[in-house]
Amino acid sequence: MILYPAIDLKDGQAVRLVHGDMDQTTVFNDNPAAQALAFQDAGCEWLHLVDLNGAFAGEPVNAAPVEQILEQCSVPAQLGGGIRDMATIEAWISKGLARVILGTVAVENPDLVREASRAFPGKIAVGLDARNGRVATRGWAEETDIMVTDLAKSFEDDGVAAIIYTDINRDGAMGGPNIDATEALARSVSIPVIASGGVSSMDDLTALKATGVISGAISGRALYDGAIDLGAALSALAD
Template sequence: MILYPAIDLKDGQAVRLLRGDMEKSTVFNDDPAAQAMEFVDAGCEWLHLVDLNGAFAGEPVNAAAVEAILARTKVPAQLGGGIRDMATIERWLDKGLQRVILGTVAVENPDLVREAAKAFPGHVAVGIDARNGRVATKGWAEETDVMVTDLARSFEDAGVAAIIYTDINRDGAMQGPNVEATADLARAVSIPVIASGGVSSLDDLIALRDCGAQLNGAISGRALYDGAIDLEEALAALRSD
């Protein structure tokens, strides 16, 4: 199982939000590229990037910070937030991004997801963010009546590389991930599932790894910044299985 260190970008800085609230952000590093290098030096295999401003604006806002990270690091990176058209997808992939994450547009324009996945096989993931089993969009600001499993299943034949599933109520709260819901989703679809939201200890990672469903990986942010998870230790524990 891959551990994806998260770098959430707001106003050019690496931050973490509490339950997706832009007014409740903590700045962890003024230099996101330097933060990325810390994770890379610790041995991470991937980076998970989120353009928080972009998720609300509907277009890339923290492009300079993302480009600086891509220029400094050699590990593959995935990015979500404000990616809502083919031109933006193509531009990011041309700049060296390994995987784009389509969230809001997966609900509002699923045909774009299919078109992108066909045009760029292996490079398009779907981000499904949910409260109480229902999908939220536009930086988690708007809730829909779409159920997580229904949305995920709708892309079974689209060729998407992964589904990043975030339980918003757990995100940034250091209360542990929603292991049961994540495992249920992974069992419901053949698409690789990446867990996100609330991963706050090595025990959480082990619980996800051993949940009985085949998870591709887990994303952690605040716990790595706070020191609740030692990245090198966690990577070693996951590799030793």
Template sequence: MILYPAIDLKDGQAVRLLRGEMEQATVFNDDPAAQALAFAKAGARWLHLVDLNGAFAGEPVNAAPVERILESVEIPTQLGGGIRDMGTIERWLEKGLSRVILGTVAVEKPELVREAAKAFPGQVAVGLDARNGRVATKGWAEETEHQVTDLARSFEDAGIAAIVYTDIDRDGAMGGPNIPATEALARAVSIPVIASGGVSSLADLERLKATGVISGAISGRALYDGALDLREALDLLG
């Protein structure tokens, strides 16, 4: 199981939100590239980036700090937030991203997900962010009627690389991930599922790994607060 340290970008800074609320942002680093380098030097195998402003704007907003991160580290990096057309997907992959995460368009333009996954094998993931099992879009501001599992199953034959599943009510709250829901999703589809939201301790990682079906976990606030030591976590996951 892969641990993805998270760098959430708001106004050029590395921040963490509480349950997706932009006004509940805590700044952890004014230099996201330095933070990325620190994670890489600690042994991280991947990085997870989110353009928070972009998620609301519907287009990239924090492009400059993302590009500086890509210049600073050599480990693979995935990015979500504001990626809603083929041109943006192509530009980010050309700049060195290893994987783009498509969230809002997975609901609004599923055909774009399929087109992108076919054009860029292994480089397109779907982000499914949910409250009470229903997918939320546009920076979590709009809740839809789509059930997470149903939407995930609709992409079974699309060739996407992974599903990033976030329980919004757990995100940034340091209360542990929604393991039952994440495990159920992972068992419902053949697509690799990455857990996000509330991953805050070695015990959380042990429980996620013990399911045997969850391929990765994203953690942010816990790494910044010191509740989770990155090197210990990486040693645990092997």
């Protein structure tokens, strides 16, 4: 199971939110590229980047720090937030992004997900963010009646590289991930599922890995707060 250290970008800084609330922000580093290099030096295999402002604006806002990370780091990175058309997808991949995460458009324009997956095999992930099993979009500000599992299954045969499942009620709250829901999703589709939201301890990582079906986990606040030691976690997950 791969551990993805998260760098959430707001106003050019690396931050964490609580429950996706832009008004509940903690700044952890005003130099996101330096933070990315620290994660890389600790041995991470991937980086998970989110343009929080972009998610609300519907277009890239924190492009500059993302580009700095791509220029300075050698490990692959995935990015979500404000990516809602093919031109933006193409631009990010041309700049060296390993994987683009499509969230809102997976609901509003699922054909774009399919088109992008065909055009860029292995480079398109779908971000499914949910409250109580129902998908939320536009920076989690809008809730839908679409069930996560139903939407995930609709992309089953389209070449999507991964599904990133975030339980919004767990995100940033250090209360543990929704393992049952994440495992159920992973067992319902053949697409690799990455857990996000609430991953706050080694016990959480061990429990996610023990399911045998969850391919990765994203963690942010726990790494910044020291609740998870990145080097130790990477070693444990590699065993």
